[in-house]
Structure formats: structure tokens, C-alpha cells
Amino acid sequence: MKKVALLRGVTPVCKNKIPKMSYLAEILTKAGLTSVQTYIQSGNIICETDLSDEKLSQLIHITIKDKIGADLAVILKNQPELEQAVSENPFDEGYDLSRIHLVFTNGELNVEKLNALLQQDFADEExxxxxxxxxxxxxxxxxKKKLNTNYLEKQLGITATMRKLSVVSRLSEM
Known part of the structure; x- marks a missing residue:
């Protein structure tokens, strides 16, 4: 089955840097994944595997930590989930599409905390x-840029990663 792994916390420099996406694909292939592709430097991996989500997440996390030294959370999705996320985009053509970001998590969201957060006024941000x-x-x-992954993680008690709409759209097509 085709899976998409979204790495949380990739940075262009320092400890969570991925030197080259081609190297990432190489080490994940050697670790046993097939048809490994990467997309842009922010840590998007497409692969084929029969592993459970838990085992796949562990394999990717441990391989990256052992071979590169980066300690990155792994958020897993499948292509139909990404396609659905793109199609459910609630922002219409009146919005600048390049400024729409999607936030994914592996965990369940606390409904009470989420509803409280959705009621807040973030000024120009939505x-x-x-x-x-x-x-x-x-x-x-x-x-005032208040909305970001760190803020949402703290408010909701989750691990999450954010991608632009255009990136999620491309990943859903790969």
C-alpha cells in the first residue's frame, strides 16, 4: 500500500537537517521500503509498504535518527486521505491559495479543546x-502571526505538521 510520511521538524540547518532528499530515499530503501520517493526539502516521503502505520513510523524515525541524527516525528497519511483533505479545503477563490496551510496529526483531537480554539479570534488569520x-x-x-504548528500542538496536546495546500495537492497526485 502507498503511504505518505510527513516529517515534523525538518530544518534547513542544525540538528534536524536532512542533507539531501536523495540520501533519505536511499537509506529508507535500504531499510526495506519500496518505491521510495521524496518531494521537496521539507521532509515528504512516498513509499510502498505492507507495514502497519506504527511499524512504518518507527522504521522511518529510527532510520533517520541512526543514519542522519535528526529526531523527527513522523505523521503518516495515505493518498486518499490527502486527496480528501485537498478537496475539503474550506477556503474559496477569494483567498490567496498560496497562504493556505493544512495541519496533520496522527492522534485524535480533543473535541472540547478544538472547539474552544475554533471559537477564538485570530484577527486576519483563520x-x-x-x-x-x-x-x-x-x-x-x-x-500578529499567532497560528502555527507549535501553537496548535501546545493548545491541543498533539504532535502535528503543516504543509501548504499546493504541497499536499502534489503529494496526493504522486
């Missing part, structure tokens, strides 16, 4: 929810 993920609209001109 937070919405659908069946597969959270959606954030983060306009360039927003005076």
Missing part, C-alpha cells in the same frame, strides 16, 4: 477544521 486535518489561512499582511 483556523478551520474538516474530516482529515486543520486548515489555516495565514495572510502575509497579518499583523
Amino acid at each position: 483556523l478551520r477544521r474538516d474530516s482529515q486535518c486543520l486548515y489555516m489561512y495565514l495572510p502575509r499582511e497579518a499583523s
Whole structure:
């Protein structure tokens, strides 16, 4: 089955840097995954495997930690989930599509905490929810950027990763 792994915490420098995506694909192939592809430097991996999500997540995490030294959380999705997330985008053409971000987690969201968060006023920024993920609209001109992955993780008690709508759309097609 085709799986998409979204790495949380990849940085361009320092301890969580992935030197080259081609190297990442190489070490994951050697670890036993097949048809490994990567997409852009932020840590998006497409592979084929029969492993359970838990075992796949562990394999990717441990392989990266052992071979590269980066300690990254792994959020797993399948292509139909990504396709659904793209199709459920709640922001219409009146929004700058390049400023729409999708937030994914492996865990369940606490409904009470999420509902409280969805009721908050984030000024120019917007937070919405659908069946597969959270959606954030983060306009360039927003005076106070409050919405980000760290904020959501702290408020909701989850591990999450964020991708632009265009990236999720591309991953759903690969």
C-alpha cells in the first residue's frame, strides 16, 4: 500500500537537517521500503509498504535518527486521505491559495479543546477544521502571526505538521 510520511521538524540547518532528499530515499530503501520517493526539502516521503502505520513510523524515525541524527516525528497519511483533505479545503477563490496551510496529526483531537480554539479570534488569520486535518489561512499582511504548528500542538496536546495546500495537492497526485 502507498503511504505518505510527513516529517515534523525538518530544518534547513542544525540538528534536524536532512542533507539531501536523495540520501533519505536511499537509506529508507535500504531499510526495506519500496518505491521510495521524496518531494521537496521539507521532509515528504512516498513509499510502498505492507507495514502497519506504527511499524512504518518507527522504521522511518529510527532510520533517520541512526543514519542522519535528526529526531523527527513522523505523521503518516495515505493518498486518499490527502486527496480528501485537498478537496475539503474550506477556503474559496477569494483567498490567496498560496497562504493556505493544512495541519496533520496522527492522534485524535480533543473535541472540547478544538472547539474552544475554533471559537477564538485570530484577527486576519483563520483556523478551520474538516474530516482529515486543520486548515489555516495565514495572510502575509497579518499583523500578529499567532497560528502555527507549535501553537496548535501546545493548545491541543498533539504532535502535528503543516504543509501548504499546493504541497499536499502534489503529494496526493504522486
